[in-house]
Amino acid sequence: VIAVDANGADQGPAAVAEGVRRSRVPTLLFGPRMELLSAGDLAELVDAPETIKAGDEPVAAVRSRRDASIVQAAAAVGEGRAEALVSAGSTGPTLAAGTISIKRIRGVFRPALAVLLPVPDGPVLLLDAGASVQARPEHLVQFAYMGACFMQACVGVERPRVGLLSVGEESGKGTPEILAAHDRLAEGTLDFAGNVEGFDLPRATVDVVVADGFSGNVALKVLESTVKTLTGEIADRVRSGPVSATGGLLIRGKLRGLRDQLDPERVGGAILLGLRKPVVVAHGSFGPRGIESAVRLAQRAVSEDMVGRTAAALESAGALRSAPAGSVVGATSETSSDA
């Protein structure tokens, strides 16, 4: 069973319910009940009309508003009534509710937001895409293992090649944090490609790109927006004028395949890695097809035991936070407020 928060999608809760129905996955579906009726027999509806908006301060809102749909949905996962969380709303509240209720894997410093980039020769996994705004070397090292385990478990890449985002390919290029993370990853057990550059994201030269949340967020948004701006310009030009309209008609079939490849709804949104259960954050713009992909992605993460494999990989790599004996690391309710 997967908990789904239907609030926050641009197209409204009914579009989320329709996506849930199409997925044919059993769900606990949270949102305004009357708008969720199309979700089908496999969905158990929980009336939760209250929503946390993107503008609210996430941690404070999650702590104070126990009735909000994302808080209820995350609690259902935390309490074991569901095996994964899918949110159709904004990232901040999902990250806060997930960290508080579902909690981090023991020894994980902080969750990372991972996005499968829809590029022609991809997918490429980029993380952190903005769960935090800064990263210490030990965070980047954990992100690398978390991303590799996701690609193994959920995308079926047997031995993912992992690159570290920097300003040059040479190992000496980058911030002090990048240089330190590079050294530790080079000694580790991953198939580590060393530094990669911004060029490598659209070219899909590696399977996983590890970045601090600031430059990862910038990279993701530049890439998405460049694709959208360019394909929009091309569509405008193809449509304008009679001769080109004929040309456009002839060419449309060829470009449709590319558009599908570049479509974020195909990959199902972002995933929060490092928590004790899988959490998928659908893009606010997603319609039913995108929500369907998001639910399927969460289901795959559960059935492939992504979390268990991640914890094991981090442990065997010695990348977990070491804690004084007897302390209960990871069970705190601490969360990052900078998301």
Place this chain on the structure above:
Amino acid sequence: VIAVDANGADQGPAAVAEGVRRSRVPTLLFGPRMELLSAGDLAELVDAPETIKAGDEPVAAVRSRRDASIVQAAAAVGEGRAEALVSAGSTGPTLAAGTISIKRIRGVFRPALAVLLPVPDGPVLLLDAGASVQARPEHLVQFAYMGACFMQACVGVERPRVGLLSVGEESGKGTPEILAAHDRLAEGTLDFAGNVEGFDLPRATVDVVVADGFSGNVALKVLESTVKTLTGEIADRVRSGPVSATGGLLIRGKLRGLRDQLDPERVGGAILLGLRKPVVVAHGSFGPRGIESAVRLAQRAVSEDMVGRTAAALESAGALRSAPAGSVVGATSETSSDA
């Protein structure tokens, strides 16, 4: 007179000489003399076959190899024999030679690499695109004024709108450095748009985007590479199959305009801001047309007194580094080795 280093271009010094000839601007042209003969009557040739490669450590190479063409060309500008520098080679040695020989404007902390992004509704100036890898708030503030002055002087934007690259539009989003720079720019004299996101670069929502050199470098490379990957995919698809070849023929004229708009050779490469004379770094891939644009850009920066206007704007904004009385700030030969 503009000093041009012809070494380092992918297409060789002869392509640079051809670009210089087409620009019809008087130059001092440094490189292997026998390959520069096509540069025309307005070019004074200086035989300088020695080149500093991208892999060399730039500051050490510039200091030890006085005969290298970029060192000689920068020295010509520093000594007043030329009014600006154009380099066809790599950024690192140009930055090092420029900082050492041409020096920073008094009170400028460090130069920034600024790039005019070729986007459909642009151009948009992005800086710093990688002269440094980290930036303190006072650096970001200087970059904002330097970028605005460039857009006024060289692109003719009367009152450039300036944004600060971060992970969200709200003023509270970003690293501590971004937040501090935001506060200072909000109180300043620029037309400050506040934070912008990665989305805003291809959309051209502002005229100048200020970034630290790390995320600026990532953003630039992601954007360039996404444009290249996408237009390459489209060209492949348009060419494949007989029906589409017909469609492609009909549509080609329409797309050519877009290709021209997106063409980096049109804008002439990157410019180093914050030095006492204009320095333009052409893209290594440029042919004669790109070099011609680069020389013209340098000439425009000279004739519009970009440097004088930048120094005046920084001073009136109170953004210059304050120095103890009697010290000669900006006249040191200190340079950044992290470029």
